[in-house]
Amino acid sequence: MKDQCVGCSGGNKEGVLVEDAAVETLFHSAILHMFHCETTVAKTGKEAVDLFLEGKKFDIVLCEKEMPVMNGLEAVEKIRAIGETDVKIVGVSVDCNAMEAFMSAGADVFVPKPITLDVLSPIIQEIINKKNNAMV
Secondary structure, three states: OOOOOOOOOOOEEEEEEOOHHHHHHHHHHHHHHHEEEEEEOOOOOHHHHHHHHHHOOEEEEEEOOOOOOHHHHHHHHHHHOOOOOOOOOEEEEEEEEEHHHHHHOOOOEEEEEOOOOHHHHHHHHHHHHHHHHHHO
């Protein structure tokens, strides 16, 4: 499912939200929209990996740990294994002990749930700045 941000400026930013809980999907998508990110939702880790295998490119991945079919840790490992090194991968979980596992799998950052705008904002702003500098 892809949700287009209308009236975006500063270049398109693409995000994939790997989350199977509907309420959290809506909340996290809203945060990404605040930063003018087009958001694609993957309800399993496998769906997220398949998006990359299809050649899709993303600036950010928000990846939940506990997912059906393929968990978030496996998805992060596979995304990195196929050579996706430019995408910022943010591991998210209610399990605060998951940070080490996500970092070992290849995530750039770990954010415990519930995710707040204050925590996610600087991460997304870093991606925006990097993308804007690349356009210059």
